[in-house]
Amino acid sequence: xxxxxxxxxxxxxxxxxxxxxxxxxxxxxxxxxxxxxxxxxxxxxxxxxxxxxxxxxxxxxxxxxxxxx
Numbered sequence: 001x002x003x004x005x006x007x008x009x010x011x012x013x014x015x016x017x018x019x020x021x022x023x024x025x026x027x028x029x030x031x032x033x034x035x036x037x038x039x040x041x042x043x044x045x046x047x048x049x050x051x052x053x054x055x056x057x058x059x060x061x062x063x064x065x066x067x068x069x
Contacts (some may be wrong), residue, residue, distance in 0.1 A: 018026040045051040
């Protein structure tokens with residue numbers, strides 16, 4: 001949740017600067033670009049994430065199995 005609040009505070013701070021440079025659609029375009037970056041990095045499950053190590057994946061899967069017998 002801290003990331004959500006940080007993002008809101010950061011955007012509210014940077015929006016006037018972005019609008020002065022890119023007009024009224026500047027924040028919309030920057031938000032769209034951020035979504036593209038997020039979609040290229042995020043994954044829906046740990047086993048689909050290309051950035052996770054084998055050790056981390058095994059740890060997550062083992063903890064998941066222990067939680068749900």
